[in-house]
Amino acid sequence: xxxxxxxxxxxxxxxxxxxxxxxxxxxxxxxxxxxxxxxxxxxxxxxxxxxxxxxxxxxxxxxxxxxxxxxxxxxxxxxxxxxxxxxxxxxxxxxxxxxxxxxxxxxxxxxxxxxxxxxxxxxxxxxxxxxxxxxxxxxxxxxxxxxxx
Amino acid sequence: xxxxxxxxxxxxxxxxxxxxxxxxxxxxxxxxxxxxxxxxxxxxxxxxxxxxxxxxxxxxxxxxxxxxxxxxxxxxxxxxxxxxxxxxxxxxxxxxxxxxxxxxxxxxxxxxxxxxxxxxxxxxxxxxxxxxxxxxxxxxxxxxxxxxxxxxxxxxxxxxxxxxxxxxxxxxxxxxxxxxxxxxxxxxxxxxxxxxxxxxxxxxxxxxxxxxxxxxxxxxxxxxxxxxxxxxxxxxxxxxxxxxxxxxxxxxxxxxxxxxxxxxxxxxxxxxxxxxxxxxxxxxxxxxxxxxxxxxxxxxxxxxxxxxxxxxxxxxxxxxxxxxxxxxxxxxxxxxxxxxxxxxxxxxxxxxxxxxxxxxxxxxxxxxxxxxxxxxxxxxxxxxxxxxxxxxxxxxxxxxxxxxxxxxxxx
Numbered sequence: 374x375x376x377x378x379x380x381x382x383x384x385x386x387x388x389x390x391x392x393x394x395x396x397x398x399x400x401x402x403x404x405x406x407x408x409x410x411x412x413x414x415x416x417x418x419x420x421x422x423x424x425x426x427x428x429x430x431x432x433x434x435x436x437x438x439x440x441x442x443x444x445x446x447x448x449x450x451x452x453x454x455x456x457x458x459x460x461x462x463x464x465x466x467x468x469x470x471x472x473x474x475x476x477x478x479x480x481x482x483x484x485x486x487x488x489x490x491x492x493x494x495x496x497x498x499x500x501x502x503x504x505x506x507x508x509x510x511x512x513x514x515x516x517x518x519x520x521x522x
Numbered sequence: 523x524x525x526x527x528x529x530x531x532x533x534x535x536x537x538x539x540x541x542x543x544x545x546x547x548x549x550x551x552x553x554x555x556x557x558x559x560x561x562x563x564x565x566x567x568x569x570x571x572x573x574x575x576x577x578x579x580x581x582x583x584x585x586x587x588x589x590x591x592x593x594x595x596x597x598x599x600x601x602x603x604x605x606x607x608x609x610x611x612x613x614x615x616x617x618x619x620x621x622x623x624x625x626x627x628x629x630x631x632x633x634x635x636x637x638x639x640x641x642x643x644x645x646x647x648x649x650x651x652x653x654x655x656x657x658x659x660x661x662x663x664x665x666x667x668x669x670x671x672x673x674x675x676x677x678x679x680x681x682x683x684x685x686x687x688x689x690x691x692x693x694x695x696x697x698x699x700x701x702x703x704x705x706x707x708x709x710x711x712x713x714x715x716x717x718x719x720x721x722x723x724x725x726x727x728x729x730x731x732x733x734x735x736x737x738x739x740x741x742x743x744x745x746x747x748x749x750x751x752x753x754x755x756x757x758x759x760x761x762x763x764x765x766x767x768x769x770x771x772x773x774x775x776x777x778x779x780x781x782x783x784x785x786x787x788x789x790x791x792x793x794x795x796x797x798x799x800x801x802x803x804x805x806x807x808x809x810x811x812x813x814x815x816x817x818x819x820x821x822x823x824x825x826x827x828x829x830x831x832x833x834x835x836x837x838x839x840x841x842x843x844x845x846x847x848x849x850x851x852x853x854x855x856x857x858x859x860x861x862x863x864x865x866x867x868x869x870x871x872x873x874x875x876x877x878x879x880x881x882x883x884x885x886x887x888x889x890x891x892x893x894x895x896x897x898x899x900x901x902x903x904x905x906x907x908x909x910x911x912x913x914x915x916x917x918x919x920x921x922x923x924x925x926x927x928x929x930x931x932x933x
Contacts, residue, residue, distance in 0.1 A: 433894040481687035
């Protein structure tokens with residue numbers, strides 16, 4: 374059922390792309406442009422998850438067997454927000470600690486993202502994949518970030 | 523443990539066939555005149571397969587090696603045996619030997635007349651490849667003289683200073699290419715070789731899982747896995763739709779000393795030309811130095827994941843298939859959020875070793891509905907190809923370990 378919704382959404386995006394002739398799809402991040410691209414109406418969490426996380430962890434958070442692990446239902450998205458923030462900012466605390474992982478690909482760190490974007494992403498994956506776990510604020514991300522230095 | 527697994531596989535076999543007619547698989551769509559039957563299933567995470575001159579089928583897989591036989595010639599497998607201690611991808615029959623590979627070596631078992639599962643000891647042809655997580659499968663090809671060509675995939679997406687990290691530039695020159703990202707040759711008849719005993723035959727190949735000797739051309743060919751994530755790594759240059767569509771899976775004739783352009787370039791299907799990778803100063807349109815890297819014979823769509831290649835020389839299929847290439851595309855993950863693609867067997871007509879027409883989808887319908895656009899939910903994923911003594915094409919699956927036989931019946 375969710376797949377059907379996805380196809381409809383994808384078709385809508387493609388139709389929008391076709392309507393603007395050869396113009397590429399609008400970038401996920403808002404960027405100033407001469408001709409305003411069609412507005413991205415997705416909620417910020419969904420949009421930022423799609424921009425940074427989705428291709429590896431997939432739209433349902435289920436990951437890809439042997440390639441990238443699932444996050445849906447896992448202890449990281451349900452657990453301590455600060456630990457989750459540190460995990461994402463360090464890419465799972467760096468590849469060295471995860472040598473025994475059964476999947477191929479190493480998660481990159483996301484500490485380059487601003488606190489606000491990380492808070493939106495973490496809140497999204499906790500709500501959607503963590504059984505409705507509590508939202509994470511930008512100040513909580515900032516506090517976690519302070520621990521990295 | 524092995525006895526237990528064996529019992530499980532046999533019971534599945536009986537449940538599947540149980541004296542009934544051949545299991546026709548209507549879900550797999552093939553051209554008119556061909557039929558698809560299920561030979562065996564429940565074999566786990568299958569990879570490549572080989573069929574012996576007597577029709578015995580050997581499957582390599584992440585759950586180990588399996589041998590299968592149709593003892594009474596009715597088209598149904600009625601003996602299934604797990605054997606050996608190799609969990610990997612490659613399997614080929616060469617002379618009286620069954621060559622197999624895992625992530626760190628290539629080995630062989632003697633094939634003795636009448637024997638299904640080899641009873642002889644496993645010999646090591648080459649071992650000691652570093653244990654890697656990315657692109658680790660050591661698939662291989664053998665030429666008639668027994669030269670062994672081993673794919674040593676690059677444990678990297680694009681040789682960034684920090685793998686798969688946004689904006690990280692490429693290492694220059696890419697040090698990975700010294701030991702990975704190409705094809706190395708060994709003596710297939712010599713035992714206990716080390717990686718250092720091999721010679722680099724070709725380079726600039728990110729992961730050449732689909733590597734095959736073409737007997738009609740006396741030459742090596744490959745369909746190479748292209749790179750991932752141009753959009754998330756370089757969002758100012760590429761968007762999600764670009765990433766889903768532009769980086770070709772490149773079909774090449776692999777020549778001694780050849781360089782196929784990874785990680786410095788990729789073939790852009792939108793522009794129809796090779797471009798410099800964004801990690802190496804590419805701006806989404808800049809071309810590399812003219813003539814430095816060959817264009818592919820065919821640029822297949824991005825992320826389809828070519829996992830096996832076969833040149834057809836069997837006697838069952840119509841004349842147009844002779845010497846043409848079948849390619850098993852395992853299917854994408856990195857096209858998301860765009861719809862996933864691949865998950866099919868494609869036929870590329872060939873004449874004198876060159877493409878002689880557009881590629882055609884030969885077998886499709888493996889993935890099923892694939893809920894949530896997730897590869898995890900694919901029903902089947904084609905991963906291995908082989909031709910039987912009668913000219914039938916065999917296809918192996920990685921999701922459930924199903925094996926199909928595709929025959930031309932003319933009906």
